[in-house]
Amino acid sequence: MTETASRPERIETGPIERRRIEAGRTEAGPIAFDNSYARLPQGFFARVEPTPVAAPRLVTFNRALAEEMGLDADALEADGAAIFSGNRLLPGSEPIAMAYAGHQFGQFVPQLGDGRAILLGEVVRPDGGRRDIQLKGSGQTPFSRRGDGRAALGPVLREYLVSEAMAALGIPTTRALAAVTTGQPVYRERVLPGAIVTRVAASHIRVGTFQFFAARGDNDRIRILADHVIDRHYPELAGAGDDRYLQLLDAVAGRQAALIARWLGVGFIHGVMNTDNMAVSGETIDFGPCAFMDAYDPRTVFSSIDQTGRYAYGNQPMIGQWNLARLAETLLPLLHETPGEAVDRANDAIGRYMERFQQEWDGVIRAKLGLPGVSDGGRAGEERGDEDTDLIRAFLALLLEQKADFTLAFRRLSDAAEDAAADAAFAALLADHSAAAPFLARWRARTAQDGRSAAQRAAAMRAVNPALIPRNHRIEAAIAAAVEEQDFSLFEAMNTALARPYDDQPGFAAFAEPPKPGEEVLQTFCGT
Template sequence: MSSAVSPAVDPPVAAATDRTALFPFDNSYSRDLPGFYASAAPTPVAAPALVKVNAALAEELGLDPAALATPEGVEIFAGQRVPPGADPIALAYAGHQFGQFVPQLGDGRAILLGEVVGRNGRRDIQLKGSGPTPFSRRGDGRAALGPVLREYIVSEAMAALGIPTTRALAAVTTGEPILRDRPLPGAVLARVAASHIRIGTYQFFAARKATDAVRQLADYTIARHYPELAGTEQPYLGLLEAVIGRQAALVARWLQMGFIHGVMNTDNMSVSGETIDYGPCAFMDAYDPQTVFSSIDHMGRYAYGNQPDIAHWNLARFAECLVPLFHPEKEQAVAIANAALGTFPARFYGAYHAGLAAKIGLPDADEADVALALDLLSAMIAGKADFTLTFRRLCRAAEDEEALSPVRDLFLDRDAFDAWAARWRARLAATGREGAQIRAGMEQVNPAFVPRNHLVEAVIAAATERGDFAPFEELNTVLATPYADQPNFARYADLPPRMEGYQTFCGT
């Protein structure tokens, strides 16, 4: 498999410069939090080969992308060698998985090499699929190529859409198969995150009544992610409130883009406010709040429309961990936590409704404008209209009434759309703004391109079955500028085929 891989660095970069180390590590987590992890060296593989280095991200991190694409860099990404300054560890955490608490999970197939400090702050460099760790629970610690490509594509698309997310620095193949339901080509993803501290990290220590460890972790989190809270009168309450705010804004953005995380367990929620752990994730085609793609979500717990409530529930579990830090009297501490949690609905709906109204050209929305936007969603449910295309085609219709026809064609119930569109056009006219101005604003928040399920599956099939990574390269190129019209790639914005019973799977 590896012999068919054509190494790629996108965009092209100059030759490697002389540097003392590929990664200038400064490993605060392993240095400041002993006992919060287990040492875990990556396991060498048969024949590593480069799939792709994310040059733009490498530069952002202060790294040399050309050097990362050399044989030495590929060996590091594959786990063949540990770079100077790295301190490979697997993080300990617990978590509620589909509502059931598991007291010990941890990084079962991920190893944190270390942290680098770039122009946008401190970032973790982690290898996913690099072999077993003390938390693997009899697993092989490996990842298949398909899930690695999925996470690369979707996480980078999310970044381009402006949604807080972990990033993909590189992907490599391992030259050896892994066994799932059948042999699959193996791969490793190099993932970048603001940190890998999860709600489940707190739960690991709270479940063991280790209040001092929870406080130590909270102090570290504040120093790393919320330094403005240091030295305040109630820093731990401030931490809870800050995480609530970031998660409310994050999930609002998911819904505004039609994104479904797929497995919102507490160990898959980052306290930094980034989207993390792209397993059975997907973007919705036809709008339906009950949409579920995950093969393991049999009851629809993590359906698209349930994501705000699940985020709120998960944040309550985070608050439970912090309660002992709020007040020495438990009753008062719980009341403090509940008051903070009570702000989530207003924070979420404030962000969600504002963004939804902006999607129909009304960024200065009042209650009537929000209701108008929600009425469109209702019409989309009844009409089985495509989520992304409906909003993108409306952009042109804001300027030219005749452009309503391509939007109307997306709806099975066209009369319902016509009634809504008449109200919408009247409201836009009442704003007094030029149609071209409204359209321009709408095109900045309504993408033309998202990682459609059929496109991602085609990329994975080409790579895993034929060793062809050209579709992977092209899809990443298209998704890097999702808000721009790209006439040469117009087919990527076409109405997708119906994929009845389509499922996504945990893999990385």
């Protein structure tokens, strides 16, 4: 791989403004770039500019996110079509496509890389946090293989809606800064309008980034990458000497355990948990065939390419551990000079992951059910812990047997925590309404032991049990309206509603409802 690649052929069918920026130039602009990844040695990326598009149009701009990042929101919005399409390069931008490898559905591919995404650069937020700004769907790169490097409008809108919903739900995630249409078609199973999403991330460094260099036996660059990740995401480890690499593995595992537990808490199914789709920052990344579960079933799969259920809802914790084991393999040369000792240290770290996941999940599900903590200690605490485990299992078994909607079941239970008159609304979600009473009686007996008032308990439960999630059938309806009729009103309404997922919003009540028979959308697609 060479650092500088030849440019793909461009389509120059409209007025295009290009501004080539020399490294180190300090001309003022609406984004103050500071590009640490582009300063890494040759081999980490290829320098390549976005391919201009014919007639870009700004679909939406995330002003609140721009302001949070300290960007000039007015200037970005005024020239958003040109900037967020890649037609105009801003001062200080150093566009690159990042190199990485990855296990895709368990099969290792030694070179993947950004095939349709270009990192424009990084910014430092007012709070000191560093963020990548990346165009996704911006044209061919040296990693495109036989792809066109473009994105269709549907996947762009899905990523925008779901990533912003995840942020509003309080789950670590990449964000969406803008979406534009390109005025050019893309060719998939049929001809579709092209689009580009501007993605913001703590970084785009993946497990697969480490695998890229491990596959080439390049331990020097693995060390450089690990030190870069520590400096960027885990600065507290910088003073740990050679132990910092083991502590890095442990820290990444801890963040993944917490992230996946929170995914499960809102019924989220990533869909493609390949190692190239796991960010070492602990953020949710790459919203392809993702979806939120309607009726509870741990076997739920939406992705059209997941034929075996590898990445089903209930498999996600174990896949997280599998992916972390692949990261550990790349770090072995850094963990200890003796191979056997390095393997033992890695196995210890990977083994701790599942225990940490269980702790994280226990906290998530307890909060969702309004269960008090087990703080007695000793035998009484153990007995209560066992009792609560049985209660949690009984609730999830009830949802599964009765084909109850996952999100609404927890939300209605939150209402029942405050007023027994709401029991009927919870029971109405069950195929057999009478199945609710035995569980509710047992649940109330346990929750009454925490000393909180009914109103306090209900408020705490509503704060973790969303009223709104991005329902798959609603997303598909918004995409269909935009693609077929150039009508973005449903997309805009969903974006507005999902910004307040924990609030009851009468004006958007329809978005809270699960699909009716015939409305179900049971498959999602990558869009590549």
